[in-house]
Amino acid sequence: MRMSRPVSLFLLLFGVWSWVIWVTFARNLWASEDSWAADGSPTAFFVVHAVLTVVSLVLGTIIGVLGWRGLRALRRTPTSQESPTE
Template identity: 85%
Template sequence: MHARPTSIFLLAFGVWSWAIWLMFARNLWASESSWAADGSPTSYFVVHAVLTVVSIVLGTIIGVIGWRGLRASSSRSLDDTTSPANDIAKGH
């Protein structure tokens, strides 16, 4: 498995989640559907606020996994030398 492309994808997904869901939260807050006549939040607002929070938390977790994988693959690539002797010793 190629850790670096997977890690980049996970990190990008985390960033994308933050961008999309923060924009959605801003629009949710401004929506007339989110607030009752007395100024209290509607069930529409509550459900979508919960979805937003969960999505941002999951996006953060996925992004952190991607970041850690990227850092680990970078440190591994610094440890690996690409000399033919090492490839033969490793059985490649």
């Protein structure tokens, strides 16, 4: 299956955007007073949101890689005006 350039670009940009958003969220989560109990241990709030962050980063990476591969595949395929060499 081949993706169009706009779809590939959208997926790549979505992956980059996901990293920007979730890394910022992780920094804010780490600095939040709600993330840590009085004894310094992580709270349930922290654990749930840390898992959410990790899953979102993994999915964003996968989506971004799919977009990158789609763009690379478009560069390797001949355009409709070019005839493939035999």
